[in-house]
Amino acid sequence: MLKRLQASNWYSALQMGLLGGIIAILVSLVGMVEEFSLRDIVFNVIDMGQTILLMILVLIGNFTYRRSQSARSLNKWLEAALAGAVVGLMLWLLVLLIPALNMRAVFLNASPRLIQILTFGNEGVIALVLMLVVGGIGSLAGAVIQTLPSRYSNAIFQGIIWVALIGLLQELLQVILTTLGAHGATNWLFGDKGLSVVGAVVIFGVVLALTLYRSGNRTTLQARIKALPPASQWAIRWISFAVAIPLVWILPTILTTYPTDVANSVGLYILMGLGLNIVVGFAGLLDLGYVAFFAIGAYVMGVLTTTATGPNAGQIVWGPQFTFWEALPISVFAAVMAGVFLGIPVLNIRGDYLAIVTLGFGEIIRIMAGSDFLKPYIGGSQGIVEVGVGQIGPMFFNSPRTLFYLIFLCILLAFFISTRLRDSRIGRAWKALREDEDVAQAMGIHLVSTKLMAFATGAAMAGLSGAIFASKIGSIYPHSFKLLVSINVLALIIVGGMGSIPGVFVGGLLVFGLPELLREFSEYRLLVYGALLVVMMLTKPEGFMPEATRQQELHDAMSEGGAAPPESAPKLAKSPAKSGS
Amino acid sequence: MNNSILKIQKVTKVFGGLVAVNKLDLELAEHGIHSVIGPNGAGKTTLFNCITGFYKPESGDIIFGDHLLVGMLPNRITYLGISRTYQNIRLFSNLTAIENILVGQHPRLRAGMVDAIFKTPRMIKEEKEALEEARRLLNFVNLKGKGDLLSKNLPYGDQRRLEIARALASKPKILLLDEPTAGMNPSETQAMVHFIRRLRDELGITILLIEHQMRVVMSISEFITVLDFGEKIAEGTAAEIQNNPKVIEAYLGRGAASGLSQKQAAAAA
Numbered sequence: 001m002l003k004r005l006q007a008s009n010w011y012s013a014l015q016m017g018l019l020g021g022i023i024a025i026l027v028s029l030v031g032m033v034e035e036f037s038l039r040d041i042v043f044n045v046i047d048m049g050q051t052i053l054l055m056i057l058v059l060i061g062n063f064t065y066r067r068s069q070s071a072r073s074l075n076k077w078l079e080a081a082l083a084g085a086v087v088g089l090m091l092w093l094l095v096l097l098i099p100a101l102n103m104r105a106v107f108l109n110a111s112p113r114l115i116q117i118l119t120f121g122n123e124g125v126i127a128l129v130l131m132l133v134v135g136g137i138g139s140l141a142g143a144v145i146q147t148l149p150s151r152y153s154n155a156i157f158q159g160i161i162w163v164a165l166i167g168l169l170q171e172l173l174q175v176i177l178t179t180l181g182a183h184g185a186t187n188w189l190f191g192d193k194g195l196s197v198v199g200a201v202v203i204f205g206v207v208l209a210l211t212l213y214r215s216g217n218r219t220t221l222q223a224r225i226k227a228l229p230p231a232s233q234w235a236i237r238w239i240s241f242a243v244a245i246p247l248v249w250i251l252p253t254i255l256t257t258y259p260t261d262v263a264n265s266v267g268l269y270i271l272m273g274l275g276l277n278i279v280v281g282f283a284g285l286l287d288l289g290y291v292a293f294f295a296i297g298a299y300v301m302g303v304l305t306t307t308a309t310g311p312n313a314g315q316i317v318w319g320p321q322f323t324f325w326e327a328l329p330i331s332v333f334a335a336v337m338a339g340v341f342l343g344i345p346v347l348n349i350r351g352d353y354l355a356i357v358t359l360g361f362g363e364i365i366r367i368m369a370g371s372d373f374l375k376p377y378i379g380g381s382q383g384i385v386e387v388g389v390g391q392i393g394p395m396f397f398n399s400p401r402t403l404f405y406l407i408f409l410c411i412l413l414a415f416f417i418s419t420r421l422r423d424s425r426i427g428r429a430w431k432a433l434r435e436d437e438d439v440a441q442a443m444g445i446h447l448v449s450t451k452l453m454a455f456a457t458g459a460a461m462a463g464l465s466g467a468i469f470a471s472k473i474g475s476i477y478p479h480s481f482k483l484l485v486s487i488n489v490l491a492l493i494i495v496g497g498m499g500s501i502p503g504v505f506v507g508g509l510l511v512f513g514l515p516e517l518l519r520e521f522s523e524y525r526l527l528v529y530g531a532l533l534v535v536m537m538l539t540k541p542e543g544f545m546p547e548a549t550r551q552q553e554l555h556d557a558m559s560e561g562g563a564a565p566p567e568s569a570p571k572l573a574k575s576p577a578k579s580g581s
Numbered sequence: 582m583n584n585s586i587l588k589i590q591k592v593t594k595v596f597g598g599l600v601a602v603n604k605l606d607l608e609l610a611e612h613g614i615h616s617v618i619g620p621n622g623a624g625k626t627t628l629f630n631c632i633t634g635f636y637k638p639e640s641g642d643i644i645f646g647d648h649l650l651v652g653m654l655p656n657r658i659t660y661l662g663i664s665r666t667y668q669n670i671r672l673f674s675n676l677t678a679i680e681n682i683l684v685g686q687h688p689r690l691r692a693g694m695v696d697a698i699f700k701t702p703r704m705i706k707e708e709k710e711a712l713e714e715a716r717r718l719l720n721f722v723n724l725k726g727k728g729d730l731l732s733k734n735l736p737y738g739d740q741r742r743l744e745i746a747r748a749l750a751s752k753p754k755i756l757l758l759d760e761p762t763a764g765m766n767p768s769e770t771q772a773m774v775h776f777i778r779r780l781r782d783e784l785g786i787t788i789l790l791i792e793h794q795m796r797v798v799m800s801i802s803e804f805i806t807v808l809d810f811g812e813k814i815a816e817g818t819a820a821e822i823q824n825n826p827k828v829i830e831a832y833l834g835r836g837a838a839s840g841l842s843q844k845q846a847a848a849a850a
Contacts, residue, residue: 417698424697424704425683425690428676432684435673442633444659444688444751453694552679553716553728 009070013079016067017086020060020139024053024087025094028118031109032524037117039518041167042200043191049117051164053091054138057084061142077143084139088131091118095127155211159204166203167194169517176254248408252401260400262516264472267407268465270508273492274414274501275461280490281499281547282427283454284434286355288486289362292342293335293459295369295481297466299378300331302476305388316384317376324390324397328467335463336456343455347448350437362486370478383477387470403472410468414461418501421457423550430454431499488512491529495536497543506545586611586787587632587663587755592641594627594811601627603811604641609755609789614781616790616798618822619808620831625791626668628808629757632789633665634658645755660688664753666744668760668791674733678724678743681732682715685750715750722746722776738769742776749780755787756780762797770794774801799823807831 027033037049046054061080068076095115097103103110119127120134145153166173170190177186189199225236252260272294279287304327309319322330346357368374370381378384390397390406397406421427429450432440441447470476488511496507511529515521521528536543587609594602602624609615617625630636632643634655643650650658664685673681690711696704719728722742727735732743741761748756761777762770774797780786792798798805799819807815807822809831815822822828 420698420700421694424708425687425692426694426697428680428684429687431676431680432673432687435675436671438635438655439667439671439673440684441655442635442659442665443684443747444656445684446654446656457694549677549729549731550680551729552677552712553719553726 009068009075009079010082012067012069013064013083014086016060016064017083018090020056020083020087021090024056024091027052027056028091028094028114029103029107029109030524030527031114032527033117034109034111034114035523037113039168040191040194041164043194043196045197045200047194048168053118057087057135057138058142058145060084060087061139062146063142064139065143065146073147077140080143081136081140084135084137084142085132086135087139088133088135089128091135092128092131095119151212151215154215155208158211159207162207163195163200163204167200168514170194172255172259172517175256179254179256248405252404257400259517260404262513264400264403264407265516266508266513267404267411268469268472269489269492269512270504271407271411271414271465271468272462272489273496273504273508274411274418275458275465276489277493277499277501277504278418278421278430278461279454279458281493282422282430282434283451284430285451285454286351287358287455287458288355288483288490289342289358289360289365290458290462290489291481291483291485292362292365293338293462294466294469294485295365296338296459297331297335297463298470298476298481299369299384299466300334300463301327301467301470302384302387303378304330305471306384306386307388308384308386314379314382314385316379322388324388324471327388328390328464331467332460332463335459335466338463339455339459340452343452344448347451359483359486362483366478366481366483369481381478383475384470385475387474387476389471389474397471398474403468407468410464414464415501417457422501426450426453434499491533493543494533495544497546500543500545500547503543503545503547507543510544584611585609586645587789588642588644589628589632590642590644592628592631592638592643594624594631594636594638600811602631602638602808605808605811605813607806607813609787610804611787612781612785613803614777614788614790614801616792616802616805617808618792618795618798618805622810623808624811625808626759627811629665629759629789629791632658632757633663656688659751659753662752662754663757664748664751664755665757666741666748666759666761668763670737670740670744672732672740672744672747675731677729678732678735678739679712679715679719679728681743681747682718682750683711685747686711686714688751718746718750721749737764741765741773745776745780749784749786753786755789757789757791759791760793761790762792762794770797773797777801 032052033049035049036052037047039048040046041048041051060083064080064083065076068079070076070079095118098110098115118131120130122130145156148156170193174186174190177183177189188196189202190196191199195203225233228236252263255263272290275293276287276290279285279290301324303316303319304322305324306316306319307321308315309317309321311317342358342361346354349357369378372380374380375382395402397403429440429445432443432445433447433450433454437447440450469480473480492507492511493504494507495511496503496505515525515528585608587607589605589607589609591604591606592602593600593604605624605628607617607628617628619625627636631638632650634650634653634657637652641651645658645661645663648661650661650663673684676684690707692701692704692707695701716725716728719725722745724735724739724743724746727739732740735743745756745758745761758777762773765773777788777790778801781788790798790802802819805816805819805822806813807825807828814827814831815825817825
């Protein structure tokens, strides 16, 4: 009997349902559902807690449908619905068991409010039926998405993401729109919390239409610009600059203080991410001690610019009291030197071993920063206070607004350097190194200097980020440079897409920007990170914005006006070797 | 033998207790096609790895022009003009075909970090030429139009030829081919033989070849060296090798050689 059941397709649906049920119960009991339900996505219709449960249902339905061996699609749908219903059933059992076992004594979050959310405020049989039906429908939706052509499912997916994102960031966006003077728009777009129903429908519709239009039009905007004559391309470039500069200038004003501050923190992480992307993404050198270079940049900036020097407590014995601008290049240089010094001994180490050595290096730097031995010079656990602030004329780089400009410029510089290096001989050597070190060497690539260049460039960007960080915070302590920083930056790159420069920005906004803006996240941040990384690795290992391959053979030939094929081509085409293809 | 381009003198390579290559002497004639054959484990690939600098022989000299290659780093040896392919294809699989060839041109290009960041005119010119050269090589190996595909997505035969194109990109004087026809069907093999001849005839490259398919070896090689257990047991032209009893013994076993020569003797009689 059991064997027959195991052989049937319903069995795997049941398994998926059980899995989903366990995840849903976990999410409920750790308090995420309740905490997140405070934030509405669409006012009075759906909140974020419900969205999380719904997401689980959709994913379970989707997986069940895809894994199903059934021949008929109707059966597949039914299986998906069954899996969803099982999730509903398990949550219903949870609702029954919470009061029966007095679970609240152990699970603080198993509150009456949780029960109310899960049962939609109903009791008894009605609750059960409702939960089964909602579970089934949610999973069925996940299955239906799978059956649609990818063009439509992708568009729907995009629409839902944008609605969720805009709904979540309602407070911030409303403030921005109000400062821009668009009161009317905010009134119909947003409710008291989250989007209004009309707003949600409009946003969903617009995104859906745009995505469909874009996927229908095969030529991208970029390709169309490339097709224009060079003079127009220059014009477009300069016009976009002319629009972008004032936009960046007023951005901090629009964003208001707190979001600007968040943007600055995210910016510093993006700056580090751009550097680590060169080391890990391009050259494939897994560096888990990346925070060390950030720390060195910060400490050099701190020691060189602090005004708190002297024999008293909280002061360091020596400090030249340089200005910010004098100290900045020295900080970057110190980080580069540290990169080279770390690089030389570890260059013959590969893969996992390199990760462990760099991990150790990062910890050594952090522990040294907190040591009593170096306390007179770099402050030990009391850190360094009164770090210098940059100044240009009357402008001091100590407010979120001015720092925003500084960080923006630094990111722009790092972005520019990254892009240029990626498309050069060195970038290719890095990628070759990532793919196969031995063969890269056999291609004439000097391993030591190529790796050192990657380490040094990455370290420079982290050092720059650290120096600005020190000046921004005004005081530095060893605990700011924990291992977690290295791991976070690595997570940023993985989420964005290894080796993808735009991916660094996407990753930075997703991994740091969003959690900063959603206070509810803070408690569950690591849990969500972990889940996000696991799901990413399983479903989209290449990242949200994977590295694009360059079209070099055909594209560049076109832009050269259909450059004539090399003269040897016609002769060779007739050769007998052709039959080998 | 006319003027030799590469001299291998008494090279010995030991792994633990195993002598992989034992006091091997080998001379490569310029513009020649030279094959190294031998049963599995005879030390052919080890020899390649010694020449290209991946292994450092315990004793012996490898002389290329004025340079002593023993102890030199592989990248330096490539730079001097020796380039190779691998028995199991080792392309940069996540790079496009054209990028693979561009990487192959690495030792010929000069642009450094500063050139790359500021896009100096020198670098722009160099990149343009490199790209043209890469397209030309793509054409040469009949991969026109496939340059923008990731190399891992190319069919097997294309990968083989792309690997050769990548090796050619450094403009080598000597090309080491490690079983270029492995896993190919007869018509593909035939095309590869033609192709190897063209490399020599059109580009003037000296070729050192490891090959298992006797038909290929015998039809293409001007000189053959036979290895067994790391030692050279015979060398000479195809005809000389075919009738060498030591070679037959190495391939077919002791009894076979005497049996065969008896049969030959009987046939002659």
